[in-house]
Amino acid sequence: MTDLAPVVRRIRALAPHRDDYADLPRSWRADLLAGVTVAVVALPLALGFGVASGLGAAAGLVTAVVAGAIAAVLGGSHLQVSGPTGAMTVVLLPVVARHGAEAVPIVAIMAGGIVILAGVLGIGRLVAYIPWPVVEGFTCGIGVVIALQQVPLALDTPRAEGENAGLVALRTLGDVDWSQAVAPLALVALVVAVMLALPRLRQGLPASLVAVVLATAVAEAARLDVDRIGVLPSALPAPHLPIVDLATTSALFSAALAVAALAALESLLSARVADGMADDIGRTRPNRELVGQGVANVASGLCGGLPATGAIARTAVNVRAGARTRVAALTHALVLTAIVYLAAPLVGRIPLSALAGVLLVTSARMVDLPTARAICRSGRSGALVFGVTLAVTVVFDLVMAVEVGVAVAAVLALRAVARSSGLHREPLAEESGDRLTADDEHALLHEHIAVYRIDGALFFADVRRFLDELALVSDVRVVVLRLGNVRVLDASGANALVEIVTDLRRRGIVVLLKGLRPEHRKLAEGIGVLDALGEPRHLFDDLDDALEHARSHVRRAHAPTRMG
Known part of the structure; x- marks a missing residue:
C-alpha cells in the first residue's frame, strides 16, 4: 500500500475536488x-x-x-x-x-x-x-x-x-x-x-x-x-x-x-x-x-x-x-x-x-x-x-x-554566461598573504608556481577557451587551479579539467586543485578529474596549504641543482 501512495496522490492532484468551489457560497x-x-x-x-x-x-x-x-x-x-x-x-x-x-x-x-x-x-x-x-x-x-x-x-x-x-x-x-x-x-x-x-x-x-x-x-x-x-x-x-x-x-x-x-x-x-x-x-x-x-x-x-x-x-x-x-x-x-x-x-x-x-x-x-x-x-x-x-x-x-x-x-543565455566566466592568473604574494622580499626563498620558489582562478561557469559552451589559455602555460613547475568561484560545472567542463590536468602533467607540470565545491565533487570523480591528478593529496580546501605543497614540489625539483 505504501508503494501505491505516491500514485494515489498523483491521481488526486489531477482530479476535480470540492475545494474547487470553496468560494461559491x-x-x-x-x-x-x-x-x-x-x-x-x-x-x-x-x-x-x-x-x-x-x-x-x-x-x-x-x-x-x-x-x-x-x-x-x-x-x-x-x-x-x-x-x-x-x-x-x-x-x-x-x-x-x-x-x-x-x-x-x-x-x-x-x-x-x-x-x-x-x-x-x-x-x-x-x-x-x-x-x-x-x-x-x-x-x-x-x-x-x-x-x-x-x-x-x-x-x-x-x-x-x-x-x-x-x-x-x-x-x-x-x-x-x-x-x-x-x-x-x-x-x-x-x-x-x-x-x-x-x-x-x-x-x-x-x-x-x-x-x-x-x-x-x-x-x-x-x-x-x-x-x-x-x-x-x-x-x-x-x-x-x-x-x-x-x-x-x-x-x-x-x-x-x-x-x-x-x-x-x-x-x-x-x-x-x-x-x-x-x-x-x-x-x-x-x-x-x-x-x-x-x-x-x-x-x-x-x-x-x-x-x-x-x-x-x-x-x-x-x-x-x-x-x-x-x-x-x-x-x-x-x-x-x-x-x-x-x-x-x-x-x-x-x-x-x-x-x-x-x-x-x-x-x-x-x-x-x-x-x-x-x-x-x-x-x-x-x-x-x-x-x-x-x-x-x-x-x-x-x-x-x-x-x-x-x-x-x-x-x-549560454553566450552571456560564458562571457561572464573567466580565467585569471593571480599574483601569488597578494593572494597568499605573504610579504616577500627580493631574496626571500619563497619569492624564488614562487617564480615556478602559477595560480589561476576560474570564475563563473565551466561548461560545454566555454571549455575550449579555458583549454586554449591553459595550453600556453610554460616555465613553471606547479599550477594551482582555484575552483571556488565556479558556480556551474557540467560534464563537458569536468572533462575539460581532465584534459587540462593531463596536458600539464604530460609537460612535467604538477597540478593542484583548490576549492572544488561539494556539489561538483561527485561529477568530478565520475568523469575522472581526481584520477587525472595522480595524487589524492593534490586536492585542497585552503590556498595556503596548496601553496606550501607547491613550494615543496619546487624544492624537490631544485634540490639536485643546489647540491651540485
Whole structure:
C-alpha cells in the first residue's frame, strides 16, 4: 500500500475536488454574471474562429460549448475559459488544406490524448522556462497571421490555394472582384468602427456582439448580397467516434503533435495570465490543467468540433467581470448552449464579413506595440529573440516559432554566461598573504608556481577557451587551479579539467586543485578529474596549504641543482 501512495496522490492532484468551489457560497452571483458576460464576448469569436478554421461556424460553437464546459470542470485553473482560438486556426488551416475538414476532429482526439499524457507525466511546469520575448513574439505573430487569414472573408472572395497565410492573402487580392467586394468591406469597416468607438463611449458593453448585431441588421435592411454563416444545427451533435485506420492516424500524427503542443502551451500561458490578474485566488495546477484540456479536446473531437485551448482574451474578460470559481466558465458554456437551441436561425444570418471585422480587431489587439518597444529597448538579445519568434510564426508555424525562439534564447543565455566566466592568473604574494622580499626563498620558489582562478561557469559552451589559455602555460613547475568561484560545472567542463590536468602533467607540470565545491565533487570523480591528478593529496580546501605543497614540489625539483 505504501508503494501505491505516491500514485494515489498523483491521481488526486489531477482530479476535480470540492475545494474547487470553496468560494461559491459567497461568489455565485458574481460567477453567474461573469459567465454571461464571457458568453456574449465568446459568441462572435467562436463563430469567427470556426469559419476561419475552414470547418464552419457550427464547429466553432460546438467547440466553445463542449470543450468550454469540460475544461471548466476538469482543468487546473479556477478562472480559465476554453474554446476555439485564433492560434489554433493558424495550425488547422494547413491540416484542412492537406487532409480535408473531416480530419480535424480526428486530430483533436489524437492531440487530446497527447495532452493528457503530458499532464500525467508532469510536463506542465516546463512552460515556466519559456522566455518572455518568445511569448510576446509568438503572440504578435499570431495576431499578424489571424489578420492575414481574414482577407478572403472580408472580401467575400473564395480563399486561394496555399498554406501560408501571407501568400494566400496576396493571391486572394489578385483574384478579387472589387465591384462585389464593396458591400462586405463596408460591413467590415462598420464592425471595426463600432468595436473601437463603443468602449470609449460606454464601458462594459460587449462591443463585438453589438457590432455584429448592428452589421447584421444593416445587411438585412439593405438586402446586401453578402455571404452569411448559413444554417446552424438546432441542437448539439451526439458524440461519435470518427472512422479511422492506421494509415490515417500515421498521416495525421505530426499534425496532432503540433496541435497538442499548441494546446498545452497556449492553455498554460493563458492560465498564467489569469493567475497574475487575480493574485488572491488559488494558483493554476499546470499538470491538472493539461489533463483537463486533453479531455476537453477529445470530447470536442468526438462531437465534431475543433481542437480547443485556454483563450487568453476570454479568460481576461472572465477575471475582470469578477469571476471567483470555475462556475463562471461553466455558465459561459451553458449560455452558448442556450443560444444553439433558441437562436440558431438568427445567428445563421450573420454576415461572414462581420465576423472578419471582429477578428481583425482581435488580431490588432494581440500586437502589443508598447510591449514590443520595451523588449527592443531591453537589449539586442531580447530584440533578436522577439523578432525571430515573430518572423517564424508568420512565415512557418507556431510550434516551430516557439522551438526556434527558445533555442535562440538559450544560445544567447549560454553566450552571456560564458562571457561572464573567466580565467585569471593571480599574483601569488597578494593572494597568499605573504610579504616577500627580493631574496626571500619563497619569492624564488614562487617564480615556478602559477595560480589561476576560474570564475563563473565551466561548461560545454566555454571549455575550449579555458583549454586554449591553459595550453600556453610554460616555465613553471606547479599550477594551482582555484575552483571556488565556479558556480556551474557540467560534464563537458569536468572533462575539460581532465584534459587540462593531463596536458600539464604530460609537460612535467604538477597540478593542484583548490576549492572544488561539494556539489561538483561527485561529477568530478565520475568523469575522472581526481584520477587525472595522480595524487589524492593534490586536492585542497585552503590556498595556503596548496601553496606550501607547491613550494615543496619546487624544492624537490631544485634540490639536485643546489647540491651540485
